[in-house]
Amino acid sequence: MKKLVKYGVLPACLLLAACSSKPATEKKPAKEDKVEQSSESKEEKTKKQIEKDGDIILRAIFTDHSSGFTTLMGTSVDKWKKQITEKFVDENASKYLPAEDFTLELTTETFTPEKILELFDQARFKVLATIGDDYEITKVEDEGDTATVTFKSRAIATRDLANLINRAKSSLFENGIEDVKKLEDNTDPELEKRLSLLNNFLFYYAFDRLNEDFGYIEPREYTLELTKTKEGRYILSDESFLELRKEIFVNEYSADGAETRKGSNSSQSDSTSKDSDTSSTSKDKV
Numbered sequence: 001m002k003k004l005v006k007y008g009v010l011p012a013c014l015l016l017a018a019c020s021s022k023p024a025t026e027k028k029p030a031k032e033d034k035v036e037q038s039s040e041s042k043e044e045k046t047k048k049q050i051e052k053d054g055d056i057i058l059r060a061i062f063t064d065h066s067s068g069f070t071t072l073m074g075t076s077v078d079k080w081k082k083q084i085t086e087k088f089v090d091e092n093a094s095k096y097l098p099a100e101d102f103t104l105e106l107t108t109e110t111f112t113p114e115k116i117l118e119l120f121d122q123a124r125f126k127v128l129a130t131i132g133d134d135y136e137i138t139k140v141e142d143e144g145d146t147a148t149v150t151f152k153s154r155a156i157a158t159r160d161l162a163n164l165i166n167r168a169k170s171s172l173f174e175n176g177i178e179d180v181k182k183l184e185d186n187t188d189p190e191l192e193k194r195l196s197l198l199n200n201f202l203f204y205y206a207f208d209r210l211n212e213d214f215g216y217i218e219p220r221e222y223t224l225e226l227t228k229t230k231e232g233r234y235i236l237s238d239e240s241f242l243e244l245r246k247e248i249f250v251n252e253y254s255a256d257g258a259e260t261r262k263g264s265n266s267s268q269s270d271s272t273s274k275d276s277d278t279s280s281t282s283k284d285k286v
Helices: 002-006 009-019 028-063 069-073 077-095 113-128 158-172 177-184 191-209 238-248
Strands: 136-142 146-157 216-228
Touching: 028 069, 028 136, 028 146, 028 216, 069 077, 077 113, 077 238, 113 191, 113 238, 146 158, 146 238, 158 191, 216 238
Parallel strands: none
Antiparallel strands: 136 146, 146 216
C-alpha cells in the first residue's frame, strides 16, 4: 500500500437623355442595390459555413459523432483526440521524474506517470462526450482569418466529480480518504505532485473503471474560436479546444434535480455529502 501512494452603353444613355425629361441616372440606384444585395448574400453564405463547421466540431466533442469531421479537420475524431492526449502527456510527464518514484502499483496492475496522464486525458474526453447534442449555436461572427461561434450548452459540474473521486479513494485504499489525509500531513517535498498525479488516476478510475454518475450545470453561453483555411472552411486549433475544455468543466455543484450522466436526476442525498467532502481533490482543476 505504501508503494501505491508514491506514484456600347454610353451612346445609348446620351440618346435617352436627349429624348426624355427623366434624369439619365434614374436606373443607377438599381444597379447599386444589386451590388449591395450580392455583397449581403456572400456574407450570409460565409456565416452559414461557419455555423456548419462549428456544429460539426461541437457534435464531435460533445457526442463523439464523427460525420463531416474527417473532411473538415483532415483526420478522424479518434486520431485527433489521440494527438491531443499525446501532446498533454509529453508536456507533463517530465514533472514526474524519476518515473519509478511516481509509479502506482495496484495488486494486479502497475501504472507509470505517463500511463496515468494518458488515461486521465482520455477520461476527460469521455466525460465531455456525455454532454450530448442539445447545444444551440446562437451567434457566429466572421473575423477574417478567424471566426467565433457562440453557443449555449450545459456543462460539467466539477464539484460533483470531486466527490466521486473521493469515493474512488475508498475503493483503492484500505482506509479510504483517511490514508490520503495522512499523506497531506507528510513533509515529503514531492507531496503536491504525488497527490496531483494520484487525483488524475482517480479521475480515470471513477469514470472509466467504476462508471460513476455525475450531474451537469444548467445551459449557459460559451464561445469557440475557429481558424479559416484557404479552402474557406473553419477548423479548430488545439489551443482553442483546450480553452473550451477549461470553460466546460465548471467549478460548481450541479443543482438538486439536475439531469445526470446516466439520464436520472440528482438527488438530495448526493448533495448532502458536498460539505463533508472537502479534501484537496475538490481544489484541483480538471
